[in-house]
Amino acid sequence: MDNRTNLDDYLAGLGISDADESELPPPAPETAQSAAPALEAAHEAPVVVLERFLRGLVSRIDPSLSVNVHDSGDALEADITGESAAxxxxxxxxxxxxIEVLAYTVLAKQDGRGELRVRVDVGGFRKRQADTLTKLAERLAVQVAKSGEAHEMQPMPAAERRVIHIALKEHPDVMSESVGEGASRRLIIRPRHG
Structure with missing residues (x-):
């Protein structure tokens, strides 16, 4: 698999391509330093590297956006906020x-930082998505508990499956499990007893 092609695809999804670079306005003087290549800073803390990378990225997309990065213990979490962040x-x-894949790649390129997890949220999107998935899990749990029949969901990314697993972890009547491989991995909600 050609990593450059995948990176080009991600950049194209962001509206950035090699052809577009000459058309980009130069970063504002106050963000020029933050747009410095993150890969050159191998001695810096991962939080600093991630924040510099994301600030450089969003300054090219919408300079009015703000970036806040913190270490939550199990991952580096970044919030991108602003009027048009969503x-x-x-x-x-x-x-x-x-953006998450690019951020992870920047950190993974630095020695000893490939194990870090990166979570990025923009305009509260991830929070709203988690709330929606939690409500879906609760509705399906009631349905499965009432019918006694398992419910198989469509394939979904690991982060979304994790939200549902956590939502149903303590549920007295149902349990969840992931089945399948790769992009076909999906979640099944089953009655706990029976």
């Missing part, structure tokens, strides 16, 4: 997913 999520969160 648009940056893209259709079904695809652009947001591409």
């Amino acid at each position: 648009r940056l999520a893209g259709r079904d969160g695809r652009t947001l997913g591409a």
